Amino acid sequence: MQHLSIFPILIPLLFGAIMLLPPISRDINSQRITSIIGTLFLLISSAVLLYQINAQGVQLYALGGWQAPFGIALVADKVSSLLVLLTAFLAFCVMLYAVAGQDKGGAYFHPLFMFQIMGINGAFLTGDIFNLFVFFEVLLIASYALLIHAGGKQKTQAALHYVILNLVGSSLFLFGLGILYGTLGTLNMADMAIKVGQLQGETATLAKTGALLLLVVFGLKAAMLPMHFWLPKTYASASAPVAALFAIMTKVGIYSIFRVYTVIFGDDAGELANIATPWLWPMALLTITIGTIGVFASPGIKTLSANLVIISSGSLLACAAINSEAATSAALYYMVHSTLASAGLFLLADVMSRQRGKAEDRFVRSRPFVQPRLLGFGFAISALALIGMPPLSGFVGKIMILQATQSSAQTMWVWPLILIGSLAALIAFSRAGTTLFWRHNGSVAAEAEPAKITEIMGIGLLLFASPILVVFGGDISEFTQQAAHHLHDIQASAYALLPGVAQ
Amino acid sequence: MEGLYAFCVGLLTACGIFLALRGRTFSVVIGLTLLSYAVNLFLFASGRLKLNAAAVLGESEQYSDPLPQALVLTAIVIGFAMTAFAVILAMRARADLGNDHVDGTLPAQPGDASKKSGGSQ
Numbered sequence: 222m223q224h225l226s227i228f229p230i231l232i233p234l235l236f237g238a239i240m241l242l243p244p245i246s247r248d249i250n251s252q253r254i255t256s257i258i259g260t261l262f263l264l265i266s267s268a269v270l271l272y273q274i275n276a277q278g279v280q281l282y283a284l285g286g287w288q289a290p291f292g293i294a295l296v297a298d299k300v301s302s303l304l305v306l307l308t309a310f311l312a313f314c315v316m317l318y319a320v321a322g323q324d325k326g327g328a329y330f331h332p333l334f335m336f337q338i339m340g341i342n343g344a345f346l347t348g349d350i351f352n353l354f355v356f357f358e359v360l361l362i363a364s365y366a367l368l369i370h371a372g373g374k375q376k377t378q379a380a381l382h383y384v385i386l387n388l389v390g391s392s393l394f395l396f397g398l399g400i401l402y403g404t405l406g407t408l409n410m411a412d413m414a415i416k417v418g419q420l421q422g423e424t425a426t427l428a429k430t431g432a433l434l435l436l437v438v439f440g441l442k443a444a445m446l447p448m449h450f451w452l453p454k455t456y457a458s459a460s461a462p463v464a465a466l467f468a469i470m471t472k473v474g475i476y477s478i479f480r481v482y483t484v485i486f487g488d489d490a491g492e493l494a495n496i497a498t499p500w501l502w503p504m505a506l507l508t509i510t511i512g513t514i515g516v517f518a519s520p521g522i523k524t525l526s527a528n529l530v531i532i533s534s535g536s537l538l539a540c541a542a543i544n545s546e547a548a549t550s551a552a553l554y555y556m557v558h559s560t561l562a563s564a565g566l567f568l569l570a571d572v573m574s575r576q577r578g579k580a581e582d583r584f585v586r587s588r589p590f591v592q593p594r595l596l597g598f599g600f601a602i603s604a605l606a607l608i609g610m611p612p613l614s615g616f617v618g619k620i621m622i623l624q625a626t627q628s629s630a631q632t633m634w635v636w637p638l639i640l641i642g643s644l645a646a647l648i649a650f651s652r653a654g655t656t657l658f659w660r661h662n663g664s665v666a667a668e669a670e671p672a673k674i675t676e677i678m679g680i681g682l683l684l685f686a687s688p689i690l691v692v693f694g695g696d697i698s699e700f701t702q703q704a705a706h707h708l709h710d711i712q713a714s715a716y717a718l719l720p721g722v723a724q
Numbered sequence: 725m726e727g728l729y730a731f732c733v734g735l736l737t738a739c740g741i742f743l744a745l746r747g748r749t750f751s752v753v754i755g756l757t758l759l760s761y762a763v764n765l766f767l768f769a770s771g772r773l774k775l776n777a778a779a780v781l782g783e784s785e786q787y788s789d790p791l792p793q794a795l796v797l798t799a800i801v802i803g804f805a806m807t808a809f810a811v812i813l814a815m816r817a818r819a820d821l822g823n824d825h826v827d828g829t830l831p832a833q834p835g836d837a838s839k840k841s842g843g844s845q
Contacts (some may be wrong), residue, residue, distance in 0.1 A: 351795060358802045365809060369816075377813075377820040378828040381749070384813055385826065388756050388806055389744060395763040395799055402792065403770035 225273060226282045226297035228266040229305045229342040232259060237335030252331045253320040259335060260313040267309040271302045275700070279707075281348075281718055289348065289719055290409035296348035296718060299704035300553065304345045304476060307557050308469055310686070311564055312338050318568050318679030319462035321672075326371025326460060333370075337363035337466065344473050348718065350401070351408045353477065354394050357442075361387050364470065367463045368455065375458040383455045386441065386448075394438040400431030414484050414715035418491035425492040432486050436497050439481070442474030444534045446507045453515060456527035461571030464523070465564035465683075471530060472556050475537045479549060479708065482541065489711045501542035502634075508535030509638045513645040521582040522570040522657070525649055526563055529607050532642045533559035536622055539635055543625055549705035551621035554698055558614040558690055562606040565683035569599050572676060573657065578666030584653055589661040591671045597658050599680055604650040606687040609643045614690035619643065621698065726773060733769070736762035747831070749814035749824045756810060760803035767796050 236259030245251045274280060274297055282295040297305075316334065324330040340360025347353050365387075368380045402408055404424050405416045420428050441448040452471075456464050482497040490496070512535055515528035533555070540552035570582050573596055580587030590596050602613070609615035619639060626632045672680075690697060707713050736758050743755025771789030779790035814824070821828040 351798075355798065355802070358806070362805065362809065365813070369813075374820050374828070377817045381813060381817050381826055381828070384810055385744070385752055385756070388810060389759065391802070391806065392740075392756075392759045392763045395767055398795075399763070399767045399770040399792075402767075402795075403772075408791075 222273075224282070225266065225270050226280045226295050226302075226346065227284075229263060229270065229309065229346065230295075230339055232263045232266060233335040233339040233342065236262075237332040237339065240332045240335065241329075249325065253324070256316050256331045256334065257313075257320060260309065260316045260338075263338065264306075264309040264313045267302070267306040270297060271306045274299055274302045279713070279717065290407050290412035293352050294348040294409065294718070295346045296411075297346055298714070299700065299707055300476075300479070301345045303553060303557070303700070303704060304472070305342050307560060308338060308341050308345070311466065311469055311560060311683075314679045314682045315462045315465045315564065315568070316679075317675050317682070318465070321674075321676045323460060323462050323571075327369075329366070330370055333363045333367050334462075334466070336360075337367060341469055341473060345476060348410050349408055350410055350413065350481070351398055354391075354398060357394070357473075358391060360470070360473070361391070364463075364467065367466070368459050370463055371460045373458075376460075379451075379454045379458040382451050386451050390438045390441045393434050397431045397434035397438065400427060400434070404428040404431065409719075410480065410485060411715040411718040414487070414489070414711060415719070417485055417493055418489055420492060429493055429496055432481070432493065432496055433500070435481060436478070436500060439474045439477045440504065443471050443478060443538065444474075444508070444531050445538055446504045446511060446535075449508060449511065449531055449534075452531060453524055453527040456530065456567070457521070457523040461568050464526075464567040468530065468560050468564040468567065471534050472537075472560055475534065475541070475552070475556065478538070478541050479552070483544070483549065483708050484711070484714045487544075487709070487711065495544060498542055498544055501538055505535050505538035505542050506634055506638055508532075508538060509642050510535075513638075513642045516642075516645045516649045519649065521584060522573065522653055523567070523582050525653060526566045526570060526607075529566070529646060530559075530563050532646070533563065536619075536639055536642070539639075540622055540625065543627060543631060543635075545625060545627060546702070546705045546709050548622070548625035549708055550698065550701040551618065551625045553701040553704055554614075554621055554690075555618035557697075558606070558618045558687065561683050561686045561690075562603055562615065565599075565680055566603045566607060568676070568680045568683065569596070569603060572596065572672045572680070573600075576666065576669040576671070577657075578668060584656045586656070586660045586662060588663050588666045588669070590658070591665055591669050593658060595672070595677065597654075599684055600654060600657070602684045602687065604646075604654065606684070608646040608650060610647075612688070612691060614687040614694075617691055617694050617698075725775075729765070729769060729773060733762050733765050736765070747825055747827075749817060749826055752826060753807065753810050753814055757807055760799070760807065764796050764799055764803070767799055768792055770795075 240252050240255055245255055280297040284293045337360050340356050343356035365384050369376045404427050405413050407413055444452045486493050486496050488494055509532055512528050512531035519525035519528055537552050540548040574582035576590045577587045606613040606615045609619040626635050740755045740759030743751045771792035774788045776784055777786040777788040778784045779788050781787055818824045823830050
């Protein structure tokens with residue numbers, strides 16, 4: 222169907238708007254049902270979109286009938302449709318978890334959730350860089366409000382840092398866009414990719430400034446090293462469904478880095494070819510290092526999962542720095558794995574902290590769990606997946622990244638850091654598991670509440686994705702390989718998207 | 725004209741960044757506002773500065789690029805909404821945390837050792 226590629230933006234927008242209107246907005250139960258139906262629709266339409274893209278190739282959707290590069294185009298290719306499906310699946314699982322009671326902490330949880338999904342999907346689908354900025358703002362303003370959902374001192378403090386940093390980031394984004402528009406005269410990403418090769422001398426230097434300003438902004442979203450300080454506190458203080466949904470937010474930054482620095486400033490960019498690579502290398506490696514240190518220093522399981530998000534961001538940035546088809550393919554696989562696994566761990570951490578009384582999620586001796594077997598099983602699966610132990614998806618993803626290194630110098634830097642990161646995760650998880658499950662005293666806490674059935678379903682779906690990613694590993698890695706090939710082939714990712722422009 | 729314009733944008737940006745780096749939420753919000761003004765002017769200039777050139781064809785001999793003006797409009801709307809949110813959040817933080825410092829705690833001033841909040845110094 223022709224309009225399928227705009228559905229992932231329209232569905233959350235419509236459902237979010239409907240939930241703001243009276244008959245549904247008054248009653249939390251009808252909001253919950255609407256949300257579940259909405260995310261289910263979204264999941265189905267993204268799956269159909271992915272199937273259709275796989276069968277028929279890239280879909281170009283010219284908004285308002287204005288052809289690119291004059292109008293804004295939505296580009297649904299293999300990369301973006303894969304990530305849209307990932308977002309839809311994550312949203313469905315998180316919503317299943319949230320309807321059990323986590324959405325009652327504040328007003329407008331459901332509409333904001335939908336608007337955030339809309340922003341994320343839009344950022345993945347758009348083919349216009351100013352439109353990317355607009356969708357970034359949509360997802361950010363929804364995330365600001367979601368972050369302080371349910372209130373509390375910790376959240377206000379974390380939200381203040383997060384909001385101020387991202388507002389500065391938005392200003393830098395606009396500065397970068399202004400410079401790029403001033404030098405290239407276009408904002409369509411495919412058109413930029415074609416025009417950037419012709420820049421020379423002073424204009425090229427100016428465009429380079431703009432491009433590197435954008436790297437700062439995307440790095441801020443992706444938690445690249447000097448800009449990662451907001452992440453642990455923000456993720457650890459956000460309420461569980463919000464933190465789990467935020468697991469995809471760093472990936473939006475990573476995706477933008479891949480899109481901008483592979484397609485626009487990639488191999489064919491003339492004087493500006495691969496300008497980000499010399500910056501990405503040290504940043505990526507240092508990000509993995511700081512994440513590893515953070516994993517060791519984490520006092521509780523939420524901070525631990527936040528630091529694991531930093532490690533996975535660093536690994537993905539390293540893939541962007543390697544800048545080859547194999548690395549991009551590995552990154553896409555690892556992105557799917559790490560989003561689902563870390564979202565699962567955030568939700569699981571919330572269930573655990575609700576059953577431990579005052580100790581919450583900290584690694585201290587405390588009361589035993591109400592459901593030790595269920596939680597232990599879930600914890601073991603998510604730990605194995607996030608550490609990267611066989612037989613789960615983390616192992617496959619990390620092997621793919623390690624195999625993607627090209628020269629011996631790259632191998633010498635990337636292998637030890639990623640493996641030490643895994644070792645740190647292994648140590649931290651064994652220490653955490655020992656304390657959480659075996660070192661307890663007294664009886665079950667009086668205020669402890671067992672996990673509800675939809676909560677278990679949500680977490681179960683997220684964790685079950687990890688073995689599925691391994692069982693269908695061949696098909697999925699073949700798909701990511703094709704997606705990466707598409708991204709690295711300027712003929713497919715730029716010229717084919719502009720009707721009437723020949724190479 | 726270009727020189728003066730560039731100087732204004734640069735001055736606004738410098739003031740914005742200086743204020744955004746301060747410790748109190750009020751000056752940070754003012755800094756963010758100045759930064760967004762600077763950005764709007766900068767975006768406007770990305771279509772080149774021209775005199776006597778309307779963005780509509782046929783209205784004047786020369787015409788100017790209409791796209792930056794559309795971008796500026798979008799940026800103004802978004803910047804306005806974000807500033808409003810930042811102001812409300814700063815007030816909420818003042819109420820929740822009891823002070824207006826961005827970190828939520830006042831840094832220890834030299835000379836008022838009696839006021840420190842039970843740290844291990």
